[in-house]
Amino acid sequence: MVRQPAVLGRARGRFSSRLHDERTASWLGVWLAVAFGTAFVTGLISHFMQHPPDWLRWPSRPVNLYRVTQGLHVIGGLATIPLLLAKLWTVYPRLLQWPPVRSARHATERGLVFLLVAGALFQLVTGLLNIAYWYAFPFPFTVAHYWTAYVVVGALLVHIANEWSKVRRTVMKRPEDGIDRRGFLFTVAAASAAVALTTAGETFSPLARLAVLAPRRVGTGPAGVPVNTTALAAGVSATARDGGWRLTVTGRVGRELSFTLAELRALPQHTERLPISCVEGWSAGATWTGVRLRDLLRMAGAADDARVRVESLQRGGPYRKSWVDPPHWKDPLTLLALDLNGAPLDLDHGSPCRLIAPNRPGVLQTKWLNAVVIA
Amino acid sequence: MKGRLKGRVVLHVLGGAFILLGLGGIVAESEPWPWLVWFAGAAILHDAVLVPAVLLAGALTARLPAAGRRPVRVALIVAGALVLVALAMINSTGRRPDNPSILPLAYGRGLAVLLALVAAVTAVRLLWNRGRLRNRVRR
Numbered sequence: 118m119v120r121q122p123a124v125l126g127r128a129r130g131r132f133s134s135r136l137h138d139e140r141t142a143s144w145l146g147v148w149l150a151v152a153f154g155t156a157f158v159t160g161l162i163s164h165f166m167q168h169p170p171d172w173l174r175w176p177s178r179p180v181n182l183y184r185v186t187q188g189l190h191v192i193g194g195l196a197t198i199p200l201l202l203a204k205l206w207t208v209y210p211r212l213l214q215w216p217p218v219r220s221a222r223h224a225t226e227r228g229l230v231f232l233l234v235a236g237a238l239f240q241l242v243t244g245l246l247n248i249a250y251w252y253a254f255p256f257p258f259t260v261a262h263y264w265t266a267y268v269v270v271g272a273l274l275v276h277i278a279n280e281w282s283k284v285r286r287t288v289m290k291r292p293e294d295g296i297d298r299r300g301f302l303f304t305v306a307a308a309s310a311a312v313a314l315t316t317a318g319e320t321f322s323p324l325a326r327l328a329v330l331a332p333r334r335v336g337t338g339p340a341g342v343p344v345n346t347t348a349l350a351a352g353v354s355a356t357a358r359d360g361g362w363r364l365t366v367t368g369r370v371g372r373e374l375s376f377t378l379a380e381l382r383a384l385p386q387h388t389e390r391l392p393i394s395c396v397e398g399w400s401a402g403a404t405w406t407g408v409r410l411r412d413l414l415r416m417a418g419a420a421d422d423a424r425v426r427v428e429s430l431q432r433g434g435p436y437r438k439s440w441v442d443p444p445h446w447k448d449p450l451t452l453l454a455l456d457l458n459g460a461p462l463d464l465d466h467g468s469p470c471r472l473i474a475p476n477r478p479g480v481l482q483t484k485w486l487n488a489v490v491i492a
Numbered sequence: 493m494k495g496r497l498k499g500r501v502v503l504h505v506l507g508g509a510f511i512l513l514g515l516g517g518i519v520a521e522s523e524p525w526p527w528l529v530w531f532a533g534a535a536i537l538h539d540a541v542l543v544p545a546v547l548l549a550g551a552l553t554a555r556l557p558a559a560g561r562r563p564v565r566v567a568l569i570v571a572g573a574l575v576l577v578a579l580a581m582i583n584s585t586g587r588r589p590d591n592p593s594i595l596p597l598a599y600g601r602g603l604a605v606l607l608a609l610v611a612a613v614t615a616v617r618l619l620w621n622r623g624r625l626r627n628r629v630r631r
Contacts (some may be wrong), residue, residue: 134550175561199573232511235535242534245577250586254530256523260557263532264517271510278503282496304566308573315574315606329602330577332584349590373527465591474533 120387123217132210135296143284144302145204150277152197157270159190164263166478169442178450180475184394188320188476191398194244195316199308201237209245212343226279233272239265239290240250248397249332337464340345342393342401345479346436348464353430353485362469364453366480368426368491371418382455384408389450395479405473406456410446410489413453419491427472428488441474450475453486493599546572559621567614578603 132383166175166183176182216225240262247258292298318328318335338344344472350353356362364381366374376384387409394400414425425446428438447450451474456464462468467484474482518527554564581599588594 128519133554163615170504188528195577197575202538202546202573203569205538206543206546209539209547212539212584229507229511233533234538235531238534238538240532243530246584249580249584251580251584254585255526261518261522261527261530264514264522267510267517268512269514271507271512271514274503274507274510276507278500278507281500297515300562307566308570311570312552312573312577315602316577329573329597329606330581332581332595333593334596335595343593344591347590352586365591486531 125213125215128426129210129213129215131355135294136298136301137207138296138298139283140287140292140299141208141295141301142204143287144282144298145200146280146284147288148337149197149200149204149237150273152193152200153269154275156190156194156396159186159193160263160266162186163190163478167396167481169440173213174442174444175476177445177451177475177477180450181392181394182476183321183478184386184392184400187394187396188317188400189396191244192313192317192320194241196309197243198312199305202240203305203308205234225412227273230273232268233276236265236269236272240269244400271369304334305340320394322402327355330398332397333395335399338463340403340458340460342403342466343350343395343399344465345395346484348485351429351431351434352487353447354464355484357429357464357468360408362487364470364487364489366413366417366489366491369420369423370491374413374417378455381408381453381470384489385412386455387449387452388456389452389473390475391450391452391475393473393482394477400479404458405454406459407451407452407454407470407473409449409450410441410451410453410472411449413489414446414491417491424492426490426492427483427486428490429483430485430487436480439472439483441472445474445477450476453489559625560618563614563617563621567610571610574603574606574610578606 129397163183163186165173167263169175218227243254243258243262243265246253250257279480312330314327315330316325316328317331318326319331319333322335327414328334335341337344348357353381362378364376385408387408388404388406390402390404391401392400410425414423419425422443424443425444426438427441429436431437441451451472453470454467454473455470457466462471467486470486471484472482472486518524545618547566551569553561556564578599579599581595582603584595586594
């Protein structure tokens with residue numbers, strides 16, 4: 118048996134705060150379970166909206182559903198940072214327990230706790246860096262963030278199974294030890310609230326002026342709407358300005374169609390209020406004017422259950438084209454927009470023509486369209 | 493009792509399956525080694541740098557007079573959370589000359605204002621505590 122290093126024993130004896138206890142850890146654990154549970158569900162919604170399996174048809178309503186779920190995911194995730202750090206501080210003495218492992222079972226248990234701690238920190242760190250556009254990590258964000266979520270939730274389920282009786286015992290009992298846990302928990306909640314209040318305005322516009330730490334601000338960008346990919350970054354600066362631009366409707370159609378911009382503008386125009394809701398959590402409501410996608414597809418004689426692909430002038434990139442399923446293309450709110458907030462689309466917003474649809478991630482609101490293809 | 497045991501087993505199996513699914517996905521679709529560096533690195537940095545720094549702050553603030561300790565610690569916790577988020581925006585390498593709508597704000601100034609606000613609230617609380625203490629002595 119290895120003797121405990123003296124320094125470890127001394128260090129452990131000096132955790133004088135009585136907040137390093139089960140009841141504080143339990144309450145923070147309950148909050149964290151809710152926070153990570155919410156992030157997991159909203160994260161899956163976002164993932165499967167962008168990569169829907171064949172059997173899944175997302176509804177086009179409620180219009181703001183994705184805006185809300187992704188806002189919850191990102192702002193809720195930011196507010197989770199103080200919670201997680203407080204919880205880990207509370208249980209920190211257990212990191213130094215001696216002996217480090219007592220048995221194979223104990224080693225497994227600690228290994229799973231390591232997965233939970235490292236995974237939870239990994240998700241919050243990569244998530245924060247990603248919304249800050251700080252790509253310090255060498256791997257693609259979405260893939261790593263998505264798969265790590267399963268590791269965290271799996272380790273969390275095991276952790277809940279192991280700690281459930283302890284949590285029940287300590288949370289259900291009114292303690293009479295005079296420790297001011299309420300003050301500490303209130304402080305942690307205040308830190309979470311401070312983070313949420315200074316960022317939420319990037320998606321909840323009544324709080325926009327408070328959002329001094331948010332990576333986006335409604336009202337900035339062309340026509341007052343923020344931009345993710347500019348025409349320059351997408352490599353379409355020249356092609357999108359080309360006077361010979363045409364929008365074609367092809368594929369399994371009764372008759373193929375081709376429009377100049379003037380011809381598109383001569384079709385019945387509709388004006389709708391729809392948000393751009395980015396996967397990075399920000400959103401901006403805007404007024405869009407253009408042709409209903411469904412009008413165009415009916416003109417072309419598309420089948421009622423057709424899947425539609427809209428394609429961009431972009432040469433490559435994962436978001437060069439996107440699929441529009443029947444619930445979305447049949448929705449009268451789904452437009453091939455030509456105007457934004459009363460003026461012709463800015464080049465960076467997808468001029469001459471872009472898709473805008475309700476309840477849809479921003480990356481799938483394909484810009485600089487030149488083709489609609491019926492599959 | 494038996495039901496609870498069954499629940500535990502179910503959660504363990506389900507949890508284990510999720511973990512394997514996630515790790516399998518990382519190996520198959522992401523870059524496992526850089527991922528591992530960041531995954532373990534997050535825990536190591538947290539345990540070896542962040543928490544010791546917090547413990548040090550705790551030990552230092554323990555020397556404050558009792559009436560001042562709480563407000564100062566509350567201020568440090570709230571300010572610390574704001575600093576972490578602000579640092580990501582301030583140090584970000586994501587600004588692009590063609591896209592001024594990315595990170596459009598002066599985040600250093602925003603953080604300074606927020607910290608000043610936290611400091612002001614804390615100062616008011618400290619003065620308030622002192623006033624109350626003095627009143628108690630007078631009575």
